[in-house]
Amino acid sequence: MRNIRSDIVIVGAGLIGSALALWLAKYTNFSISLVERNEPLSQPRDGNQRVVALGALATDFLQDVGVFATLGEHHCYPYQKMFVWDESSDGELCFDAGNTGHASLGHMIDSQECTYQLQQTVINSRVDCHFGAQANALDFHQTGAKLELDSGCFDAKLVIAADGNRSWVRQQAKVFANRHGYNQRGIVTKIETQKPHLECAWQCFLSTGPIGILPLSNNQSSIVWSADNVLAERLLGLSDQEFSLELSRALQGRLGSVKLLSERLDFPLASVRAERYYKRGLALVGDAAHSIHPLAGQGANLGFKDARVLGELLATANQNELGCPRLLSVYERKRQPDNNQTDSLMSALHQAYKFDLPIWMLARGLGMNLINTSDVLRNALARQAMGL
Ligand SMILES: Cc1cc2nc3c(=O)[nH]c(=O)nc-3n(C[C@H](O)[C@H](O)[C@H](O)COP(=O)(O)OP(=O)(O)OC[C@H]3O[C@@H](n4cnc5c(N)ncnc54)[C@H](O)[C@@H]3O)c2cc1C
Structure with missing residues (x-):
């Protein structure tokens, strides 16, 4: 099996994973790989119905990565x-x-159009992309993680889970997530x-x-x-x-x-909250870390904030620090309270409008x-x- 060395491997090329890969490729010198189980999206049809309402922080991030x-x-x-x-x-x-x-x-x-544009941009960037790739096993060790695909095995300092609210990476890493439908x-x-x-x-x-x-x-x-x-x-x-x-x-x-x-x-x-956002060699972003009720259109906005904070922290690190709990705990401290509070607020609003006394x-x-x-x-x- 082919052995691939990469400083950072991001699993999941949705809105958050693709955008973070582009940001890291632009602002750091680390080698970055992106693994996605599906083939790249083809240009969406005009009648696309799914829209996300994004605020200034999220659109600034998209601007920053050229999309x-x-x-x-x-x-x-x-x-x-x-x-x-x-x-x-x-x-x-x-x-x-x-x-x-x-x-x-x-x-x-x-x-869909935004994900399509992000994926096309990342495919044409210096990021090493693996679309249509099936991840089979993930193991963590003292200096990082080993991720096994059908086509090869990654040796990485850091794996970033950006694989959505049913995150396979989160499950392999045995990070508990509280799910409330x-x-x-x-x-x-x-x-x-x-x-x-x-x-x-x-x-x-x-x-x-x-x-x-x-x-x-x-x-x-x-x-x-x-x-x-x-x-x-x-x-x-x-x-x-x-x-x-x-x-x-x-x-x-x-x-x-x-x-x-x-x-x-x-x-x-559903509301999904990961108990931890990191462990040695692992960080969780976007819906892999938190998923909330869409009533105020905040889910992807929070994910872009995660990407910004994690990206900026990694940009200050050297290669050996990438998977370090000391560095990653700062990311968790900066993002988990905001995400949990927003989730609680959405649940409270959802409840408040259900009472009909x-x-x-x-x-x-x-x-x-x-x-x-x-x-x-x-x-x-x-x-x-x-x-x-
Ligand atoms: C109805 C609805 C409306 C919404 N409206 C808004 C809104 O207005 N504003 C807003 O900010 N947010 C909104 N959201 C939330 C927003 O859609 C999500 O927060 C956002 O799409 C999450 O992006 P992500 O990249 O983290 O995860 P995802 O979009 O779930 O992407 C995960 C990616 O990982 C890939 N993947 C999964 N498993 C594996 C694996 N094992 N190996 C490799 N790849 C894998 C998937 O194929 C996918 O490409 C809404 C959500 C819903 C349901």
Whole structure:
């Protein structure tokens, strides 16, 4: 079997793994390898429905690695406002980029196009890429780790797990992760609305889960309808026309009638928290370290923050320090509290909108309206939503 020496091996070429590989290749002299079980994505079709709302820190990272500029208007759309309301009370919240000192609250980015561009850029960089590679075994030792693929065996100082919320690397390393299912599915599709979206992200909280409307070019939007399993099952079984009607009704007609532009995809929703973000020779980033409810669109934003912090720490290290617990513990201290707090906040919000006691609904509405009248509170929340 071929023996390959590499200082850093990243497993998983999703948004976070590919971006981190590019960043490390640009800012360090270490040898970097990237291992992905699937073949590289082919250029996505136009009707792609999955979008991630990314704040300034994440888009700065994409800019830094040379990918942001490759995303055309059709795949990267700035939004200026966010309007949030509660179906069961008169509670409303409105965030406006104009009050935050930023040109926009963030960008709606086509997740497949962005991953495609990241993968193409990394394939053409100095990173040693292994797509369609099956990892069979991973062992850690005093000076790093051995990762065995079908095609060869890596001898690395550091393995970075960027292989998603069911991380194989995390399991091989015996790092425990706490998983809590929400009994909900996120239904994702693309729509066109009768009324203009006004470059505004719309978020409606129903007792069965929130609906997010993420604005795109040409008055199209991507939606994430997080629905309890029973409702999700029913929604997925409806015809396109019935689903459009149901969606328009759930949005209380605020965007008028709705036309479906793509098929519906659905994702099970869970909170996953790795107990540790490192051990000797290993670091976890992105969904491999944490996965959260998508109701505020924060998952990938947190992953890009992980990539920035870990990348900057590794850039200060010498080759022998790469897998050192002393160095990697700094990464964990810097990132785990922020990720856990955001996860707790998402779980609390998810719960808060499920209670339908009249007194609670009244308090919820009053609370939202109170925040809406306070510039300080509203801007603090806007900064959180912007991933700052
Ligand atoms: C419905 C929904 C809406 C969302 N909306 C937003 C949003 O608006 N904003 C936001 O910031 N976040 C959002 N998120 C979260 C965001 O999608 C994730 O946080 C992000 O995609 C995680 O990226 P990742 O690279 O860490 O993991 P992944 O995207 O899961 O990538 C993991 C990669 O590892 C590969 N892999 C897996 N196992 C192996 C293995 N054994 N060997 C080699 N490769 C392997 C996979 O093939 C994949 O390419 C949303 C999530 C959902 C479900």
